[in-house]
Amino acid sequence: MSTTTRRSNGPRTPQGKAAKFFDDRLNLAGPMRKQLNKVFPDHWTFMMGEIALYSFIVLLLTGTYLTFFFDPSSAETVYHGRYLPMQGIPMSRAYASTLNISFDVRGGLIIRQIHHWAALMFVGAMLIHMFRVFFTGAFRKPRELNWLIGLTLIVLGIIEGFAGYTLPDDLLSGTGLRIADAIMLSIPVIGTWVSFLVFGGTFPGDVIIERFYIAHVLLIPAILAALIGAHLALIVRQKHTEFPAPGRSEHTVSGERVFPTYAAKAGGFFFIVAAVLAALGGLAQINPVWLFGPYNPAQVSSGSQPDWYMMFLDGSTRLFPSWEVRLWGHTLAPLFWPTVVLPTILLTLAIGYPFLEAKMTRDTLPHNMLQRPRDVPVRTALGVMALTFYLVLFLSGGNDIIAKAFDISLNAMTWGGRILLLILPPLFYIVTYRICLGLQRHDREVLEHGVETGIVKVLPTGEFIEVHQPLGPVDAHGHGRLAYAGTQVPKRMNQLGAGTPLRHVRGFFYPVKEKPEIQAALDELEALEVDQHDVQHQLTD
Amino acid sequence: MTHVHDGLDDDSSTGKGEFVQDDIDIDVDGELGFEPAVSVTGAEPSGRPAGRSRTAPAASKPGSRRVLRRRLGAGAVLIGALVSMGGTYAAFASSSAPDTSNSAGDIAAGRQLYQTSCITCHGANLQGVKDRAPSLLGVGGASVYFQVSTGRMPAAGQGADQKRKTAKFDEQQVKQLAAYIQSIGGGPQLPVGDLRAGDIAKGGDLFRLNCASCHGTTFQGAPLSAGKVAPGLNRATDEQFYAAMLSGPESMPIFSDHQLTPLQKREIINYVQTLKASKDPGGNGIDRIGPVSEALVFFIAGVGAVMAAILWIGAKAE
Numbered sequence A: 001m002s003t004t005t006r007r008s009n010g011p012r013t014p015q016g017k018a019a020k021f022f023d024d025r026l027n028l029a030g031p032m033r034k035q036l037n038k039v040f041p042d043h044w045t046f047m048m049g050e051i052a053l054y055s056f057i058v059l060l061l062t063g064t065y066l067t068f069f070f071d072p073s074s075a076e077t078v079y080h081g082r083y084l085p086m087q088g089i090p091m092s093r094a095y096a097s098t099l100n101i102s103f104d105v106r107g108g109l110i111i112r113q114i115h116h117w118a119a120l121m122f123v124g125a126m127l128i129h130m131f132r133v134f135f136t137g138a139f140r141k142p143r144e145l146n147w148l149i150g151l152t153l154i155v156l157g158i159i160e161g162f163a164g165y166t167l168p169d170d171l172l173s174g175t176g177l178r179i180a181d182a183i184m185l186s187i188p189v190i191g192t193w194v195s196f197l198v199f200g201g202t203f204p205g206d207v208i209i210e211r212f213y214i215a216h217v218l219l220i221p222a223i224l225a226a227l228i229g230a231h232l233a234l235i236v237r238q239k240h241t242e243f244p245a246p247g248r249s250e251h252t253v254s255g256e257r258v259f260p261t262y263a264a265k266a267g268g269f270f271f272i273v274a275a276v277l278a279a280l281g282g283l284a285q286i287n288p289v290w291l292f293g294p295y296n297p298a299q300v301s302s303g304s305q306p307d308w309y310m311m312f313l314d315g316s317t318r319l320f321p322s323w324e325v326r327l328w329g330h331t332l333a334p335l336f337w338p339t340v341v342l343p344t345i346l347l348t349l350a351i352g353y354p355f356l357e358a359k360m361t362r363d364t365l366p367h368n369m370l371q372r373p374r375d376v377p378v379r380t381a382l383g384v385m386a387l388t389f390y391l392v393l394f395l396s397g398g399n400d401i402i403a404k405a406f407d408i409s410l411n412a413m414t415w416g417g418r419i420l421l422l423i424l425p426p427l428f429y430i431v432t433y434r435i436c437l438g439l440q441r442h443d444r445e446v447l448e449h450g451v452e453t454g455i456v457k458v459l460p461t462g463e464f465i466e467v468h469q470p471l472g473p474v475d476a477h478g479h480g481r482l483a484y485a486g487t488q489v490p491k492r493m494n495q496l497g498a499g500t501p502l503r504h505v506r507g508f509f510y511p512v513k514e515k516p517e518i519q520a521a522l523d524e525l526e527a528l529e530v531d532q533h534d535v536q537h538q539l540t541d
Numbered sequence B: 001m002t003h004v005h006d007g008l009d010d011d012s013s014t015g016k017g018e019f020v021q022d023d024i025d026i027d028v029d030g031e032l033g034f035e036p037a038v039s040v041t042g043a044e045p046s047g048r049p050a051g052r053s054r055t056a057p058a059a060s061k062p063g064s065r066r067v068l069r070r071r072l073g074a075g076a077v078l079i080g081a082l083v084s085m086g087g088t089y090a091a092f093a094s095s096s097a098p099d100t101s102n103s104a105g106d107i108a109a110g111r112q113l114y115q116t117s118c119i120t121c122h123g124a125n126l127q128g129v130k131d132r133a134p135s136l137l138g139v140g141g142a143s144v145y146f147q148v149s150t151g152r153m154p155a156a157g158q159g160a161d162q163k164r165k166t167a168k169f170d171e172q173q174v175k176q177l178a179a180y181i182q183s184i185g186g187g188p189q190l191p192v193g194d195l196r197a198g199d200i201a202k203g204g205d206l207f208r209l210n211c212a213s214c215h216g217t218t219f220q221g222a223p224l225s226a227g228k229v230a231p232g233l234n235r236a237t238d239e240q241f242y243a244a245m246l247s248g249p250e251s252m253p254i255f256s257d258h259q260l261t262p263l264q265k266r267e268i269i270n271y272v273q274t275l276k277a278s279k280d281p282g283g284n285g286i287d288r289i290g291p292v293s294e295a296l297v298f299f300i301a302g303v304g305a306v307m308a309a310i311l312w313i314g315a316k317a318e
């Protein structure tokens, strides 16, 4: 065999050879190229789901490290580790091994803390991502399935977080677990059975740590991973949505290729998210279980709070009046309404919303273009209303701390919360609705009269007028003829041209300039495009 | 996973109940600067030999503590050592007998102070004045010490919830007031000597059992019902702790010596004060408030940072 044939026939580098080995057997190159050439649109709001994804990866990595040292056992032991204020205290092995991770295992404490911060971030990013999907109408047909998967992910994420928070078996999480038990018991008819089933007997029993451990490190993460996979596969299959802009349509997607641009960006972003979580884990102490003490049913601490994603349930419990309702001979515990009924209603509303909206608007078409929140005032106002409702509950979850910090009486906080919970959401509905209409009107106004230039002229008659820069061709009265197309309308002079991708100012702190020769070519191209646009608009008008 | 249980199961010489005081690292220099004096993790604070007697820091505690907590002589150290051998509670209890040696001079000076600052509300014979203030007969020197040294008395105005303020009287005057009121009505009194002793860990357990329901496991306090507040314990001194337990101010229960023995009271104080001085091993303790302050940090610093990042990446996009 001559060298020339070798060279022309195949790769010479080891990586190349390996790639060829697999390609020859699995025929990968074609399909891979197709996937890697897919484009993913760019908008800062499209990265919120990614934050959740990367937090999940960080959770898997740190969590795996913790499993090496954590001892998921409720069996009693007496502590003799390095943390002196717990010397000789009887406690579960779970708690003792958590102290060990914190004080004796190399890097144990920072990994524990990163894991906990990442859990907060995971749920938080999902929630923020959900609101972005909601407010832009990304949940509409054909993406309702992904909306449902997303909701399942949030619920599972919260349960996963609660299970993990319980594992150290400290006084704080034990108090939370007792409340969870009370919530189960409050369910009519089956409550006792549910509690028995979960705890393997009466609370606290001696199997709950073992059970939560399996759920936390195996069961729920596996389901989460599978659902995230399905979620992403659906995005690939259905393509990502985009905001309307010149040159975009319902039938195309624009953006960066998956490889290399998008992959590089996403890879970089992973490290940013991981860095933020690591910084939090190293700088800010979270869940210092050694201060709380081991769980002991005889002890309780004031100011016991759950992690933030459970706080809204704590809040609803604090705000709900303690009515005991008697139905068919059963007394319903007051806890039942705010902790079982309320979240069920909220979840049902979220599940049903895409279908409800489609029905109400008689909209059966598929949509690949996003909507600006102002253009759908009712939905936006409903979303803000839900968000306000949630926030009042959330803040009420910490109302004792707020009461103490600002020296307000706790009773006043509770009553204030109740009143705000009823008044604020409808109020914010109206305000948001009005703001949306105002923004819409302003968009139309700018399209008709042009952008305010800030230049004021005195007419010979003595009248003052402000000079407006029209955005496009004008009619005989000087009124713009551009129709609103669901895209951002420039409102200031330095935003002119923001709609045309090429003229967009790049750079965060200062504009990024291209090399002179490239810039010249770009300018030329752009001039050409602008001309074409004008021609197009004149044709369509 | 045997390496996991390092030190958990092996029968170390420090069995339950026989706490060896040598286990505690105490700052002998007593300078409570920014570096914590006490290392709760047992790690050696910079080059200091471990295993000093608990009584050492009393010698150099600044300010108010110096006055009341007299330096214990060799005899007290011996008592301390006996306790640490275990089971010598009785010997200890005798050392916690109240200081009844209130001098006539103190009482006279206290009477003077009482008549200028307290008499309008509490009456000429300590009997109290209707709708103004309760009787002080039988409340004891401990209660006076607590109320006056924390600045709660003289009260700023009427009302159930007297807050901690800057004290109006110095340590000497507080003692004189206490001596005067004690001499007339009697009642529980602060013991002399070191108010920290015994097993820190047991103190922690007792604290969680008796005090955490109001003051919280991390001593941050919490609002109680009807506008009352269990204060955070960060500013309270050893004496104020002991006095609070003896006198049960406001809605706090009285912890008599039957409920918590003098040794147990000292263990609680030992635990709380040691933890207050300890550094947070996990970084900034964010006031040790717990999930609420963690949520605040999470939303401001964590979510803030990733949002800034996506805006930055988004701005780079074309």
Ligand code: HEM
Pocket (backbone or CB within 6 Å): A045, A046, A047, A048, A049, A050, A052, A053, A054, A056, A126, A127, A129, A130, A133, A138, A139, A143, A146, A147, A148, A149, A150, A151, A153, A154, A228, A231, A235, A239, A240, A241, A242
């Ligand atoms: C494990 C948590 C989650 C991860 C890792 C995740 C990840 C992602 C990613 C990376 C995208 C593409 C980029 C983007 O639009 O942000 C996406 C899109 C989407 N997600 Fe999620 N997500 C999660 C949870 C949720 C939740 C809770 C919902 C809604 C309840 C949801 C609904 C959607 C929808 C409808 C899309 C398509 C959006 C579009 O095409 O415009 N996801 N998700």
